Amino acid sequence: MLWLIGTGLCDAQDLTLRALAAIRGADRVYLEGYTSLLRCPIQDLEKDLGRPLTVLARKDVESDIGPLLEEARTGSVALLVIGDPFGATTHADLYVRARHAGVEVRVVHNASVLTAIGTTGLELYRFGRTVSLPYWEAGFEPTSFLARIAENRKRGLHTLCLLDIKADQGRFMTVREGLEILESAEIRERTGIVTPDLSIVGVARLGWPDQLIIAGTLSGLKATDFGRPPHAIVIPGRLHPIEEEMLSFWTP
Amino acid sequence: MLWLIGTGLCDAQDLTLRALAAIRGADRVYLEGYTSLLRCPIQDLEKDLGRPLTVLARKDVESDIGPLLEEARTGSVALLVIGDPFGATTHADLYVRARHAGVEVRVVHNASVLTAIGTTGLELYRFGRTVSLPYWEAGFEPTSFLARIAENRKRGLHTLCLLDIKADQGRFMTVREGLEILESAEIRERTGIVTPDLSIVGVARLGWPDQLIIAGTLSGLKATDFGRPPHAIVIPGRLHPIEEEMLSFWTP
Numbered sequence: 001m002l003w004l005i006g007t008g009l010c011d012a013q014d015l016t017l018r019a020l021a022a023i024r025g026a027d028r029v030y031l032e033g034y035t036s037l038l039r040c041p042i043q044d045l046e047k048d049l050g051r052p053l054t055v056l057a058r059k060d061v062e063s064d065i066g067p068l069l070e071e072a073r074t075g076s077v078a079l080l081v082i083g084d085p086f087g088a089t090t091h092a093d094l095y096v097r098a099r100h101a102g103v104e105v106r107v108v109h110n111a112s113v114l115t116a117i118g119t120t121g122l123e124l125y126r127f128g129r130t131v132s133l134p135y136w137e138a139g140f141e142p143t144s145f146l147a148r149i150a151e152n153r154k155r156g157l158h159t160l161c162l163l164d165i166k167a168d169q170g171r172f173m174t175v176r177e178g179l180e181i182l183e184s185a186e187i188r189e190r191t192g193i194v195t196p197d198l199s200i201v202g203v204a205r206l207g208w209p210d211q212l213i214i215a216g217t218l219s220g221l222k223a224t225d226f227g228r229p230p231h232a233i234v235i236p237g238r239l240h241p242i243e244e245e246m247l248s249f250w251t252p
Numbered sequence: 253m254l255w256l257i258g259t260g261l262c263d264a265q266d267l268t269l270r271a272l273a274a275i276r277g278a279d280r281v282y283l284e285g286y287t288s289l290l291r292c293p294i295q296d297l298e299k300d301l302g303r304p305l306t307v308l309a310r311k312d313v314e315s316d317i318g319p320l321l322e323e324a325r326t327g328s329v330a331l332l333v334i335g336d337p338f339g340a341t342t343h344a345d346l347y348v349r350a351r352h353a354g355v356e357v358r359v360v361h362n363a364s365v366l367t368a369i370g371t372t373g374l375e376l377y378r379f380g381r382t383v384s385l386p387y388w389e390a391g392f393e394p395t396s397f398l399a400r401i402a403e404n405r406k407r408g409l410h411t412l413c414l415l416d417i418k419a420d421q422g423r424f425m426t427v428r429e430g431l432e433i434l435e436s437a438e439i440r441e442r443t444g445i446v447t448p449d450l451s452i453v454g455v456a457r458l459g460w461p462d463q464l465i466i467a468g469t470l471s472g473l474k475a476t477d478f479g480r481p482p483h484a485i486v487i488p489g490r491l492h493p494i495e496e497e498m499l500s501f502w503t504p
Contacts, residue, residue, distance in 0.1 A: 008268060009361060016362075017272075018265040084363060086370025095373065096497050109261065109368045109459050110268075111336060111361030114376055118338025119359050121347065124366055125382050129409055132377070151407060157381055207361050245348050 002072040002098050004085035006110030009207030011040040012048035019108045023049055026078035028071060034058045034167045035090070036082035036113075037230045039208050053080070057168055061090055069101045084112035113232060116206050117160055120213055121246020122236060128152030132162045133178045133233070135171065143185035149235055150191050156238035163231050172229030175202040179222050179233070194218065201234040201250065202226055215250040254324040254350050256337035258362030261459030263292040264300035271360045275301055278330035280323060286310045286419045287342070288334035288365075289482045291460050305332070309420060313342055321353045336364035365484060368459050369412055372467075373498020374488060380404030382412045385430045385485070387423065395437035401487055402443050408490035415483050424481030427454040431474050431485065446470065453486040453502065454478055467502040 003022045008014025015023075023029055031042065033055040038045065046053050056079075060068075071077050085091050085107055098105050118124045129152060131145040145161070152159045161182075163173035173181075179200065186194035196219035204212040204226035212226055239247070255274045260266025267275075275281055283294065285307045290297065298305050308331075312320075323329050337343050337359055350357045370376045381404060383397040397413070404411045413434075415425035425433075431452065438446035448471035456464040456478035464478055491499070 006363065010270075013270040013273070014268050014361075016260060016266050016268050018262075020269075021265070084367045084370065086376060087367060092370075092373045092375065092494050092498055096494060099501060107371050107459075109266075109363030109371075111258065111363060112367040115336045115339060115364040115366050116361045118336065118344070119361075121344045123344065124338060125384070127381070129380055129407070130377050155381070155403060207359075242345050242348060246344055249351060 001076045002069070002103050002105045003076070003078040003108065004091060004095070004105060005078055005080050005108040006084040006112070007038065007080050007082050008110040009083060009113070009116060011038055012045055014110065014207070016108065016110060019110070022106070022108060023051060023078050025076055027075040028054065029078045029080065030054045030056050030068065031080045032056050032061060032082070034165070035088040036165065037167065037172060038082055039205070061094060065094060065097060069098055069103055072098065072103045073101060084110050087112040087114060111207060113162070113206055114160070117203065117232065117234065119206070120201050120203065120234060120250070122158050122201070122234060122243055123240070126158055126237065128155060128157035128159055128237070130160045130162060133164060133173065133181050135164045135166065135173060136181060136184065143189050146182070146185045146189045146191055146193070150193055153193060153235070153237055158237045159235045161233040161235065163233065165230065173231065174229065175204070175224070175226045175231045175233055176222050178231070179218055199236055201236060201247065203232045203234065204228070205230065206232065213250040214252060215247040216252065253328045254321070254355050254357045255328070255330040255360065256343060256347070256357060257330055257332050257360040258336040258364070259290065259332050259334050260362040261335060261365070261368060263290055264297055266362065266459070268360065268362060271362070274358070274360060275303060275330050277328055279327040280306065281330045281332065282306045282308050282320065283332045284308050284313060284334070286417070287340040288417065289419065289424060290334055291457070313346060317346060317349060321350055321355055324350065324355045325353060336362050339364040339366055363459060365414070365458055366412070369455065369484065369486065371458070372453050372455065372465055372486060372502070374410050374453070374486060374495055375492065378410055378489065380407060380409035380411055380489070382414060384414045385416060385425065385433050387416045387418065387425060388433060388436065395441050398434070398437045398441045398443055398445070402445055405445060405487070405489055410489045411487045413485040413487065415485065417482065425483065426481065427456070427476070427478045427483045427485055428474050430483070431470055451488055453488060453499065455484045455486065456480070457482065458484065465502040466504060467499040468504065
């Protein structure tokens with residue numbers, strides 16, 4: 001049995017009773033540590049759970065998952081995933097492999113940035129397709145997210161921009177870095193969307209006690225220090241009156 | 253203090269430790285009972301929580317929220333919302349009113365159908381705008397969801413169709429009823445999308461132990477009994493190989 005267990009967004013307090021029961025019943029507990037970031041150090045999570053955690057890197061899940069699936073074929077294995085298990089694209093792949101290996105999979109859902117972003121007051125039903133902003137590297141400078149943002153805007157929809165995380169390098173993209181990548185992409189694609197006046201909602205530490213939401217212009221938010229990661233960006237589309245009022249709470 | 257607390261999808265086992273602490277510390281605990289449906293009767297939830305629950309109807313939240321906000325101004329009030337607190341549009345409105353009444357609001361996030369739908373294997377990043385299919389009534393026969401589905405399909409994106417709930421009348425739209433409304437709308441709008449061969453994923457009791465997912469054609473799924481509510485429908489867009497493989501698990 002393989003349990004895919006969402007941890008929610010902050011720390012062990014976000015675990016559900018269902019998740020705790022599955023973790024306690026598991027022969028071994030893994031933590032997928034490369035798609036997001038919890039507030040607490042792993043040692044604290046181990047202490048709260050009373051279980052040692054084996055942290056998996058991306059390659060452990062994407063290429064070297066065989067040993068874990070072998071354990072799950074004969075015993076009960078829990079894989080903790082920050083947020084909701086299907087918030088990251090790699091986990092459907094894992095689900096498919098497990099099924100092919102004859103392993104039963106159970107899922108324990110939890111909060112994800114994809115819905116918790118509703119706390120900004122922007123309606124979840126008025127979001128278009130979510131995009132990811134990756135760190136640019138030599139030979140990898142994608143701009144396709146800009147076309148998707150443009151499509152959402154054309155329909156009046158908000159766009160959630162997820163910011164790149166390279167946990168193994170300790171790199172977590174900040175609001176400022178994300179806005180700079182939007183600007184760099186704009187220079188190439190000339191969509192006319194990314195201007196200093198573009199309305200932006202910057203979010204840091206969503207679902208944590210010190211969560212920070214600031215609404216402003218792109219140039220204003222580039223100059224704002226959002227503190228500790230993780231961060232995220234929303235580019236609002238057309239606003240309803242209630243949405244406007246909610247954003248006013250986050251406007252300095 | 254007003255706590256907006258997501259319950260997750262099934263029963264008290266889906267509550268997080270953070271939610272339980274807030275509920276235990278609250279002077280009074282309300283349950284918003286009109287936007288979704290838990291598996292357990294309210295009496296069971298009360299027993300599991302060790303607290304009496306006051307169930308709110310839509311009008312209590314949308315028009316008559318004054319007394320609750322007054323309680324929250326001087327004490328601690330918990331409002332349980334099935335799924336995630338911002339999964340329903342009325343709660344941003346409540347947040348705004350609370351802030352205007354000088355009430356501090358805290359949010360405890362949880363799983364929502366909007367992300368748990370990822371358990372179908374359809375990637376959350378390949379969903380377009382979510383639509384709602386309402387029950388048609390005399391003088392209220394909207395078809396606008398069809399244009400949104402068409403826009404999503406044009407971009408190759410999946411569409412999650414949320415199905416109407418009239419909890420006060422004990423009416424919970426089934427997959428079959430939802431598909432019939434799509435067909436009725438198609439007769440008027442003639443988009444060419446809604447045909448007997450249209451690929452559909454029907455979902456029942458998402459996140460419950462007896463969750464059911466079936467992929468098939470519109471005509472096939474219209475003839476399928478999905479059992480107890482709540483139900484939901486996904487209209488898949490273009491499929492990646494992994495998505496195709498995931499859907500094959502749900503194809504009878």
